[in-house]
Amino acid sequence: MIKGFANTYIVEDEGEYMVIDPGNPPPENVEKVSVLVLTHGHFDHYMHAEDWVRLSGKGVLLHPADLPMMEEAPEWVMRYFGIPVPPPPEVEGYLKEGDTVKVGSLTFTVWEIPGHSPGSIALVGEGVVFTGDLIFEMGGVGRTDLPGGDEDALFRSIRRVLSLPESTLVYPGHGNPFTVAEAKRWFPVQS
Numbered sequence: 001m002i003k004g005f006a007n008t009y010i011v012e013d014e015g016e017y018m019v020i021d022p023g024n025p026p027p028e029n030v031e032k033v034s035v036l037v038l039t040h041g042h043f044d045h046y047m048h049a050e051d052w053v054r055l056s057g058k059g060v061l062l063h064p065a066d067l068p069m070m071e072e073a074p075e076w077v078m079r080y081f082g083i084p085v086p087p088p089p090e091v092e093g094y095l096k097e098g099d100t101v102k103v104g105s106l107t108f109t110v111w112e113i114p115g116h117s118p119g120s121i122a123l124v125g126e127g128v129v130f131t132g133d134l135i136f137e138m139g140g141v142g143r144t145d146l147p148g149g150d151e152d153a154l155f156r157s158i159r160r161v162l163s164l165p166e167s168t169l170v171y172p173g174h175g176n177p178f179t180v181a182e183a184k185r186w187f188p189v190q191s
């Protein structure tokens with residue numbers, strides 16, 4: 001895990017590497033990448049995608065609903081935040097509900113978890129879930145005031161993720177990981 005503006009996760013198994021949210025530059029010890037996934041299309045999660053695309057020779061996988069937002073990002077991020085953003089990375093393919101991403105012997109299933117953005121996804125693995133900007137440590141939630149945000153959808157998505165087994169480790173897009181059991185104390189939602 002690389003902490004920066006947003007978290008970048010590197011999942012390794014059998015010599016294959018999956019990189020989730022290439023918002024930070026690659027560390028020197030990572031020389032090859034098998035698959036690059038975006039949990040959603042916000043710029044802080046793909047700021048350094050080009051460096052990783054160079055390592056993998058492949059573009060990113062993401063949900064198609066976030067593609068228009070990503071293409072407009074250089075313009076709207078400048079308007080909202082006054083920050084220059086690189087053009088969106090090359091797209092290798094699309095991920096939708098029920099698709100799987102494999103790394104070595106590990107399989108991650110895609111869940112659509114809209115709310116923070118229309119194309120937000122979770123990657124659900126054995127005892128772990130990567131949730132992008134859905135929920136954060138101590139009960140923070142992803143903002144829904146950006147283009148395509150939907151608060152009702154966000155809370156439906158939170159309830160869905162918290163239906164995973166309580167021991168599941170949740171890896172958020174910002175801040176530290178936590179368990180579903182901890183999150184259930186922070187979010188009094190019926191699951």
Ligand SMILES: [Zn+2]
Pocket residue numbers: 040042116133
């Ligand atoms: Zn975001």
Ligand SMILES: [Zn+2]
Pocket residue numbers: 006042044045133173174
């Ligand atoms: Zn973020």
